[in-house]
Amino acid sequence: MRGLLLKDWLVVIKQTKVYFVLMFVFALIPGMGVYSIFFGALLPMTAFAYDERSRWGQMAEMMPYSPRKVVEEKYMFGYLMAGGISVLEAVIQILYYLAGAGQGGLAENMAVILVSVMMALNVMALQMPVIFRIGVEKSRIFLMFVTISVMMALQSFFSRSVFETTVVLPEWSSFMLPGILVVTLVIQLLSRMLSVKFCTDKKK
Amino acid sequence: MNAIEMKHVSKTYGSFAIKDLNLTLPEGCILGLVGENGAGKSTTIGLLMHAVLKEAGEIKVLGVDNTSKEFQDVREDVGIVLDEAYFPEVLNGRDVNKIMKYTYKNWEEETFFRYLTQFGIERQKMFKEYSKGMKMKLAIAVALSHRARLLILDEATSGLDPIVRDEILDIFNEFTREENHSVLISSHIVSDLEKICDYVAFLHQGTLVLHEEKDRLQETYGILRLGRKEAEDIPKEAIAGVRDNGYYKEMLVKRRLLPGNYTIERAGIEEIILYLARGEQI
Structure with a gap:
């Protein structure tokens, strides 16, 4: 899997340097960090697109990579990218907080980052099986729809429930993080199972 | 193995x-x-x-x-x-x-x-x-x-x-x-x-027409050129492919099915394959 991870990393970093700069800039802007985390989780789609363009998949299926490994690598790439950006975002928030320039409490901001990364990974998990089934080119509109919908919903939720201190949080809010974590784990598991199935079914 | x-x-x-x-x-x-x-x-x-x-x-x-x-x-x-x-x-x-x-x-x-x-x-x-x-x-x-x-x-x-x-x-x-x-x-x-x-x-x-050792293939098959009338004497089972050039016929033949008095030339792999692929249409 390390070979595939390295391949995706090299391809993405060489092709999308501007994208990385944008992610960093978004991470610096208070309230925009969510977007950079989502961009991170979208990077596997970019890797998919370059794979499709070079028809790498045809060669990979002759190499010592099982369909399961191919699928797991793409998820792992997404986890690493979204995870990496989240860590960066967390560090930036801490620095803002230490400098007295942060918005809201640090704990709330960390919670927002955690929820954002889980939601971003869930968006990725919704998209992955579709890509493995019909390819990145055909699934482009679906990908855009899912990503934008979830990002807008999150932005709307956080701006009302977290940053507006006048809003009274519901009683269940303390269970929200563990709840989202459980839902995320279930979605990831189901998505991976479905992707492995679609990737295996591609063999005709 | x-x-x-x-x-x-x-x-x-x-x-x-x-x-x-x-x-x-x-x-x-x-x-x-x-x-x-x-x-x-x-x-x-x-x-x-x-x-x-x-x-x-x-x-x-x-x-x-x-x-x-x-x-x-x-x-x-x-x-x-x-x-x-x-x-x-x-x-x-x-x-x-x-x-x-x-x-x-x-x-x-x-x-x-x-x-x-x-x-x-x-x-x-x-x-x-x-x-x-x-x-x-x-x-x-x-x-x-x-x-x-x-x-x-x-x-x-x-x-x-x-x-x-x-x-x-x-x-x-x-x-x-x-x-x-x-x-x-x-x-x-x-x-x-x-x-x-x-x-x-x-x-x-989609069908495997032949699968043979290269040398044996060349031992098995050969090229025979004969006038159209003489070609009619060649047993059909000995002919793997024919090219009619108008004046004479060029045939891919199975050597062992023909008597020794014919002058059979060595066939290249490409020739053998072309004849076998296209038979009499060539």
Whole structure:
């Protein structure tokens, strides 16, 4: 899997340097960090697109990579990218907080980052099986729809429930993080199972 | 042991079908898989590597059933060159080395860079800047750098100029000097195969028309030219293919079915295949 991870990393970093700069800039802007985390989780789609363009998949299926490994690598790439950006975002928030320039409490901001990364990974998990089934080119509109919908919903939720201190949080809010974590784990598991199935079914 | 063993393998794609394919490649030998475009050569290679699922039959590669879990390890021992090298265009030779180092357990960096130097490939040059020949050479360098025991080459020499083709064929030949090394090479450039193959298999519209040792093929078949009237005396079972030139007939004949008084010329592999493919229409 390390070979595939390295391949995706090299391809993405060489092709999308501007994208990385944008992610960093978004991470610096208070309230925009969510977007950079989502961009991170979208990077596997970019890797998919370059794979499709070079028809790498045809060669990979002759190499010592099982369909399961191919699928797991793409998820792992997404986890690493979204995870990496989240860590960066967390560090930036801490620095803002230490400098007295942060918005809201640090704990709330960390919670927002955690929820954002889980939601971003869930968006990725919704998209992955579709890509493995019909390819990145055909699934482009679906990908855009899912990503934008979830990002807008999150932005709307956080701006009302977290940053507006006048809003009274519901009683269940303390269970929200563990709840989202459980839902995320279930979605990831189901998505991976479905992707492995679609990737295996591609063999005709 | 056979490096490749396909028994009664079938696969259908709409109107195209591979029918009851039986193919073996003894260890230490080179098998040339010949066939026109769309004859099923790439499908056969896909079937071998379990990239295409068979409908019936049995396939063993290096002694292992290709549907078994153990086949995943066998892939380590198979060097593959497809009709095109499908590396992402922004990668260069150095990147490919790094990726393959984590892909194949037996990856040999020194061997890879030695081949790059031998093939005149700049390590820093991006894949998109390569010529077709260079792309194929990179793929060949990869296939030869992880201590493979079996090379599977799908149209690996097509699109290359004759000098490069010759150079690459020499490398494949050298590869089989080790007795447990085998090569399956598919091509429609029969002259390439004639140079290096021990066995020739001819796939025509999904059916294996012949699978024979190259030398035996040339012992079996020969070319006979006779006037149209004299040609009528040749028993039909001895004729594998006929070309009517108006004044005389040129026939691919089975030597052992004809009396010794005929002057039968040596047939090239390409001629044999053309006659067998097109029979009397040629």
